[in-house]
Amino acid sequence: xxxxxxxxxxxxxxxxxxxxxxxxxxxxxxxxxxxxxxxxxxxxxxxxxxxxxxxxxxxxxxxxxxxxxxxxxxxxxxxxxxxxxxxxxxxxxxxxxxxxxxxxxxxxxxxxxxxxxxxxxxxxxxxxxxxxxxxxxxxxxxxxxxxxxxxxxxxxxxxxxxxxxxxxxxxxxxxxxxxxxxxxxxxxxxxxxxxxxxxxxxxxxxxxxxxxxxxxxxxxxxxxxxxxxxxxxxxxxxxxxxxxxxxxxxxxxxxxxxxxxxxxxxxxxxxxxxxxxxxxxxxxxxxxxxxxxxxxxxxxxxxxxxxxxxxxxxxxxxxxxxxxxxxxxxxxxxxxxxxxxxxxxxxxx
Ligand code: C2E
Ligand code: CA
Numbered sequence: 001x002x003x004x005x006x007x008x009x010x011x012x013x014x015x016x017x018x019x020x021x022x023x024x025x026x027x028x029x030x031x032x033x034x035x036x037x038x039x040x041x042x043x044x045x046x047x048x049x050x051x052x053x054x055x056x057x058x059x060x061x062x063x064x065x066x067x068x069x070x071x072x073x074x075x076x077x078x079x080x081x082x083x084x085x086x087x088x089x090x091x092x093x094x095x096x097x098x099x100x101x102x103x104x105x106x107x108x109x110x111x112x113x114x115x116x117x118x119x120x121x122x123x124x125x126x127x128x129x130x131x132x133x134x135x136x137x138x139x140x141x142x143x144x145x146x147x148x149x150x151x152x153x154x155x156x157x158x159x160x161x162x163x164x165x166x167x168x169x170x171x172x173x174x175x176x177x178x179x180x181x182x183x184x185x186x187x188x189x190x191x192x193x194x195x196x197x198x199x200x201x202x203x204x205x206x207x208x209x210x211x212x213x214x215x216x217x218x219x220x221x222x223x224x225x226x227x228x229x230x231x232x233x234x235x236x237x238x239x240x241x242x243x244x245x246x247x248x249x250x251x252x253x254x255x256x257x258x259x260x261x262x263x264x265x266x267x268x269x270x271x272x273x274x275x276x277x278x279x280x281x282x283x284x285x286x287x288x289x290x291x292x293x294x295x296x297x298x299x300x301x302x303x304x305x306x307x308x309x310x311x312x313x314x315x316x317x318x319x320x321x322x323x324x325x326x327x328x329x330x331x332x333x334x335x336x337x338x339x340x341x342x343x344x345x346x347x348x349x
Contacts, residue, residue, distance in 0.1 A: 014072035037064035038072035105326035119175035122160035206236035215247035233258035266300025
C-alpha cells in the first residue's frame with residue numbers, strides 16, 4: 001500500500017483480505033475453505049531496501065502462522081531474534097530424529113465423576129542436547145510445512161504404542177492412548193499399511209488407540225479423507241476431532257465421518273463462568289455430542305469452577321492441569337490405576 005496515513009490502514013486491508021479469503025470456494029462439487037496468514041512490514045520504519053521489507057514481512061507472517069493462522073501480524077525487531085532462533089532450530093530438527101532426541105510425554109484423561117483414568121494423550125517433546133526440552137509449539141508448525149511431521153508422528157506412534165502395551169502386559173490399565181495425527185499422514189497412500197505394521201510389531205490392540213485430528217484440518221479435507229478414516233475406524237481404532245468448536249464442522253460431516261470423540265477446545269473452557277458466549281458454546285457442544293452419540297472430552301480444565309460447570313452440564317471426561325500436566329513415562333506409570341481428585345500438587349513433585 002502506498003501513502004499510508006497510519007499503520008492501522010494496513011491492518012484494515014489485511015482484515016479485508018482475510019474476510020474475503022474465508023468465503024467458501026465451490027469447485028467441481030467440492031467446497032473448499034482457504035485461510036491466510038499475513039505479515040506486514042512498514043517503510044521506512046522496518047529498514048529501507050525492498051529485500052529487507054519482504055524479509056520482515058515474511059518473518060511477521062511466521063508469527064501469524066504461530067498464532068494459529070488466519071490472522072495478521074506487524075513486524076517488530078524482536079521477531080528477527082525469534083526468526084533466527086527458528087532457522088537455527090529448523091536446521092537442527094532435520095537431524096534430530098536419528099539421534100534419539102525426542103521424548104513422549106503422557107497426560108491423563110479422567111472421568112471426573114469417579115476419579116478414574118480413562119485414557120492418556122501422547123504429546124511429543126524435543127529433548128535437544130543444548131536447549132533442553134523444547135515444546136511442540138516451537139517445532140510442529142515447521143514440521144508440518146516440511147513434511148518432517150510424517151516420520152515424527154510415526155516415531156511417536158511406535159514409541160507410545162510400545163509403552164502402553166508394556167503397561168498392559170504388567171497389569172496396569174492406561175485406557176485408550178490418544179495420538180495426535182497430522183492430516184499429512186492421512187493423505188499418504190501407505191498410511192493404513194504403516195498403521196497395521198506398527199500395530200502388529202508392537203502387539204497393540206486397535207481398541208487401545210484413538211487418533212486425534214484437529215477440526216480445522218478435518219473440515220478442510222473431509223471429502224478427501226473420509227475413505228481413510230473409515231478404514232481406520234473399521235480396524236477398531238477410535239477417531240477424535242481435536243480443538244472442537246474452532247472450525248465449522250457441518251452436521252452432515254459429523255453424521256458421515258466415523259467420529260467417536262469430540263475434544264472441546266481449551267479456549268472455550270478457560271473463561272467458563274466468566275463469558276456467557278463460551279458457556280453457551282460449551283453447553284451446545286455437549287448437547288450436540290449427546291444427540292450424535294459421540295463421546296466428549298473437555299481439554300485444558302484448570303479450575304474447580306470449570307470442572308463443576310462441565311459436570312453440571314453433562315461432560316464428565318476431562319483433561320487438564322487440574323488433574324495432571326503431561327509427564328514422562330516413568331512418572332505416568334506411577335499414576336496409572338490411582339484415583340484422581342485434582343492431583344495437580346502430585347505432578348508438580
Ligand atoms: P493438543 O492436541 O491440543 O494437546 C493439548 C495441549 O494442551 C498440550 O500442549 C498440553 O500440554 C496442553 N494442556 C493440557 N492441559 C492443559 C491445561 O489445563 N492448561 C493449559 N494451559 N494447557 C494444557 P503441548 O504438549 O505443548 O502440545 C501442543 C500441541 O502440539 C498439541 O495440542 C498438538 O496439537 C501438538 N502435538 C503434540 N504432540 C504431537 C505429536 O506427536 N504429533 C502431532 N502431529 N502433533 C502433536
Ligand atoms: Ca490432541
